[in-house]
Amino acid sequence: MTYEWLALTAAALWAISSLISVTPARHLGSFAYSRWRMGCTAVMLTSLAWFIGGWASIESSHILPMALSGFVGIFIGDTALFACMNRMGPRQAGLLFSCHAVFSTILGYWLFHETLSGKELFGATMVFSGVVIAIFFGRKQANQHIWEAVRGKIHIAIGLGLLAAFCQAMGGIIAKPVMETAADPVAASAIRMITAFAAHLTLRATGANIAKPLQHINWQILGITAINGLLAMVFGMTLILYALQKGNVGMVALLSSTTPIMILPLLWIYTKQRPSPFAWMGAVLAVVGTSILVS
Template sequence: MGILALLEQLRSMVRDSLHRWRLILPPAVSPFPFPPESLAVLAAACWALAALFSAPVARKMGAFAFTRWRMVFATVMLGGWATVAGTWGSLNLALVSVLVLSGFIGIFIGDTVLFACMNRLGPRRSGILFATHSMMSAVLAALFLGERMGAVAMLGCALVLSGVMCAIAFGKRAGSESSLEATRGRLAVGVSLGLVAALGQALGTLVVKPVMGPDVDPVAASAVRMAAGFGFHAVLLLVGWKPARLTAVMEPRDWQLLAGSAFLSMAMGMTLILAALKYGSAGLVGMLSSVSPILLLPLLWWKTKVPPTLGAMAGALLTVAGVVLILARLS
């Protein structure tokens, strides 16, 4: 009871502060004929499709330069969209402050630490650790936003999380890319970095939920969040941090792929996430947005002509079952 009482007191303090700063807006009524949380699945599909064709240019540019330039393109796209639509007026200074904070936590801290984890543990184990952001989102939403899930939704979330982890853990064929999976440095440090990256992703989206009121435009909000993320990433370049530099010679085709990746993953994907947060449950949005590795499986099968492993297929089936349970419960 002592721990529960402490958590309840902490949640009350957070909500009182948000009310005092006028950051909690009335909940928005969904205009969609389907559960708004399903927009998170569409966002995950955008991320999977972007990952399919952006990997070569990402390797060529380096992770930090690739992310920074994607933010440039996405900020221009979203900012132009919001300008033409005339929706900048839906934002106020307090909301912009929260969006900047979200960009700092989720995009700058989360992405930077994730890349550091990937360098230490490789893509497979870092992916497993990062997948825990869905569980963190659900727990934090329950603690601080008072969101509650029924038994069916909780079962669906458990299936989604276990399915994604199973697909990542058993998705590699024996002997493939073994050098990428070597541990560099202390294992505990790599694990800690992966969990911090997951927490950054969860917090980065969670802090936006209370301020996404009925009059807030997700496109304008996404533009501010993206611009903030770019600004923080640009600091790494300005201070002369070597990994942030772009040293590759870029071809026109590379810029085209980069722009396409920015449109799908950051302009469309992030805007869909904010729209889902505006109308739906933050915990379920975080959970459903984690299915990107599963949606990538059939795309890779189509591109490489190599079917997924049995472990990846089993994980995909678990994830699909979990998504169906969650969305059926919401319908």
């Protein structure tokens, strides 16, 4: 499978997991939900890396950059994303998070001197334009579902979404040099997740109010959280690391930014509310742009 399809598959998994996240994230709060999610995922990835022998490929020089990538991209980035989602819902948070493609492209060009051909640039522009149109103009004002309502101050929600996008981009940039080596992506993902989970545990140990759960966890919430971690982090983020082994940071980020497009039909099924014509227009642009990239 080429890196384009790896990134697109990860985007689809993130779209599904973002909808699954809404209930447990609002039940526990963004910090507590992230902590439980990362704990479940750290166990899964560590066990899987041991089972496939991935730990043997990790050198001492890989640990620090992957740990830093996990701290920035997962501990800060994922927590900010769920805080944004709790305030704006999965679709609008998806728009802001898709900006990680722009951040990744700029950082990739600046740090790794990556370039896009004319064809790739045209396709990438269509993908990102489709994302913006589908999410921003695709909002219906009448008879909004509860997931579309903005809770609290909108500028805080926007700031959290952009912070999540920037941290996601930085996490990929930091991980890129390691992923160009023979390091196993599953083991590398495990290091990132263990670091993020350890940071969450440290924060919880301080007794900070933001780390306390809004409500006690139950078996149903724990099960949903574990499934979400399996889809988004064990499969999704590991696929992204495989994609980074084969492709440049900007292109991987652009393709993975199609997640909010994929959310549209899922939201339609769940909320029984048809997306607006602008949402479908954006989806068509993104699909055409993606076909140009993967052809």
